Structure formats: C-alpha cells, structure tokens
Amino acid sequence: MTSTRRSPAFLFDLDGTLVDSVYQHVLSWREALVEHGIDLSVWRIHRRIGMSGGLFVQALLAETGIELSEADTEALQAAHARHYLRHHEAVRPLPGARALLEHLTATGTPWAVATSGRAETALPTLRELGVPEGVPVVTRDRVRYAKPDPDLFLAAADELGVDVRDALVVGDSVWDLLAARRAGALGVGLQSGGYGRDELERAGAFRVYADPADVLRRLHELGVRR
Structure with missing residues (x-):
C-alpha cells in the first residue's frame, strides 16, 4: 500500500525571521x-x-x-x-529569505506569515520581502492576543487549511517559540533576531539555524525534499 507524503506547512514570524528589522x-x-x-x-x-x-x-x-x-x-x-x-x-530581507519562500512555493509547500506587528508597520515590510498575493498573512490587529499567546499561529494554520500540529513555526525570539508550543506546533529557531542557540532551544526549538539561507540549505532536516 502506498501513501502520499506531505511536507509540513511553514508558519513564519516576520521581523528578525524573514527581514532584518529587529x-x-x-x-x-x-x-x-x-x-x-x-x-x-x-x-x-x-x-x-x-x-x-x-x-x-x-x-x-x-x-x-x-x-x-x-x-x-x-x-x-x-x-x-x-x-x-x-x-x-533601512529594512532588508534576511539572507536567503526570498529564495526560501520561492522554493517552498515552487515545491507546493504551504506557508504563511504570522506577525505581532500591526498591519500599519507589517505591510510595507511584506512588500519589501515580495510576499505574493494569496499567501495568508495574519497581523496583530486580526487576533485577540499576540505572542506569546498562540492565536497568531492558530489563525495562520486555519487560513492555510492545515492542522497546526502538522506545521512548523519558524521564529527568531523566545516569544515565537513559546507561542508555537502553546499552539501545539514544532518550533524552529533562527539566530537572526539576536537570541542565542541555548535560549531558543530552552524555549522549545527542536532545530536552530542561523538565518533563512541556512534553513534553505537544510530543508531536508525539516521534511521538505528538493
């Protein structure tokens, strides 16, 4: 009996995760x-x-x-x-951010952005990053509570139509990872926001990478095949 293998969905934080704005x-x-x-x-x-x-x-x-x-x-x-x-x-995409998102899109891997920023500050950053129309983006103004509460990631998973337990939350802060744990998702930590590996792991990250470029090089570790 054969089974269809699915890649996990990705729920990205924005500041410090995809763009160098911390x-x-x-x-x-x-x-x-x-x-x-x-x-x-x-x-x-x-x-x-x-x-x-x-x-x-x-x-x-x-x-x-x-x-x-x-x-x-x-x-x-x-x-x-x-x-x-x-x-x-002065805000720029982090190394590899655009290439990572383009690769996920090309391989049919679902992804969304969930940020504690309000639309007023997040939308210009999303334009700078080149997030295409149709990708779910959940900002602070759309949920009752932001991180470290899980609402942003739960809403993003819901918009993708996936179970949050089948998703990977990618974030640069301990608040992202605490929210991921409360949502029931696996957390992936990035050091591009200024937190160290030990802090991210203690907050629940099961993998820690330097930046989006590092994630792209090692996507196989997260269950995404080229």
Missing part, C-alpha cells in the same frame, strides 16, 4: 519611550521584541514601576509605528 524596532521603541519621558536601556527593549505592542509596553513598564493609562499605552504604540516607518527604508 534593531529598527528596538530604536523605534526607544524613541517612542523617550518621547513620553521614559528612559529604558536598549537591551531591555530588545529582550521584549516579538511580543504584541500592548504586552510589550506592560512588560517593560512593570520593570520600572511606571504606570500608564490605556490611552498612554495606545499613544506609545502609535509613536513606535511612526518612528518605525521612518526607519523602514
């Missing part, structure tokens, strides 16, 4: 915080990149003891978006 986000949050009279070290900001904007603000301010109203939190997120769009011209 530090633009860090600087944009730093500028937004300073604009509101809040002084936080850049390294503290970096450690929270990958969370939703609202949770990001809550987590950072919890470390400082500062309290903000809901309106202040919204204003901070709007300031971040404004500064990020100013920095966006």
Whole structure:
C-alpha cells in the first residue's frame, strides 16, 4: 500500500525571521519611550521584541514601576509605528529569505506569515520581502492576543487549511517559540533576531539555524525534499 507524503506547512514570524528589522524596532521603541519621558536601556527593549505592542509596553513598564493609562499605552504604540516607518527604508530581507519562500512555493509547500506587528508597520515590510498575493498573512490587529499567546499561529494554520500540529513555526525570539508550543506546533529557531542557540532551544526549538539561507540549505532536516 502506498501513501502520499506531505511536507509540513511553514508558519513564519516576520521581523528578525524573514527581514532584518529587529534593531529598527528596538530604536523605534526607544524613541517612542523617550518621547513620553521614559528612559529604558536598549537591551531591555530588545529582550521584549516579538511580543504584541500592548504586552510589550506592560512588560517593560512593570520593570520600572511606571504606570500608564490605556490611552498612554495606545499613544506609545502609535509613536513606535511612526518612528518605525521612518526607519523602514533601512529594512532588508534576511539572507536567503526570498529564495526560501520561492522554493517552498515552487515545491507546493504551504506557508504563511504570522506577525505581532500591526498591519500599519507589517505591510510595507511584506512588500519589501515580495510576499505574493494569496499567501495568508495574519497581523496583530486580526487576533485577540499576540505572542506569546498562540492565536497568531492558530489563525495562520486555519487560513492555510492545515492542522497546526502538522506545521512548523519558524521564529527568531523566545516569544515565537513559546507561542508555537502553546499552539501545539514544532518550533524552529533562527539566530537572526539576536537570541542565542541555548535560549531558543530552552524555549522549545527542536532545530536552530542561523538565518533563512541556512534553513534553505537544510530543508531536508525539516521534511521538505528538493
């Protein structure tokens, strides 16, 4: 009896996973915080990149003891978006990102993008990456909770019409991998967002690669044949 072999579906994070934009986000949050009279070290900001904007603000301010109203939190997120769009011209696809997505498309391997960024900041980045129309893209504004909650990846799997347990979540932060575990998917970590191998593995990554180019070279390890 023969069986049809299926490749796993891929659910990609965006910033730090497919595009080199983590530090633009860090600087944009730093500028937004300073604009509101809040002084936080850049390294503290970096450690929270990958969370939703609202949770990001809550987590950072919890470390400082500062309290903000809901309106202040919204204003901070709007300031971040404004500064990020100013920095966006420096954002580039990570090495191998376009080639990886093109290869998955050519081999009929389903893939989607699930990002904690809102459409306002994500769409220009998707255009820079060259994501074709018809590929599912789930942004923060489309789900109730963002990472480390699993909602983004569950929604992306649903749009692809696949069981999330048959999918691989590819992300650069511990928040991506925690969300993957909560969704029931296998997590693949990339070091292109600034997290180390040990951190990614502790968060649940069963494989860790340097960047999308490294993933493309070793797709056979993830069940995709050329």
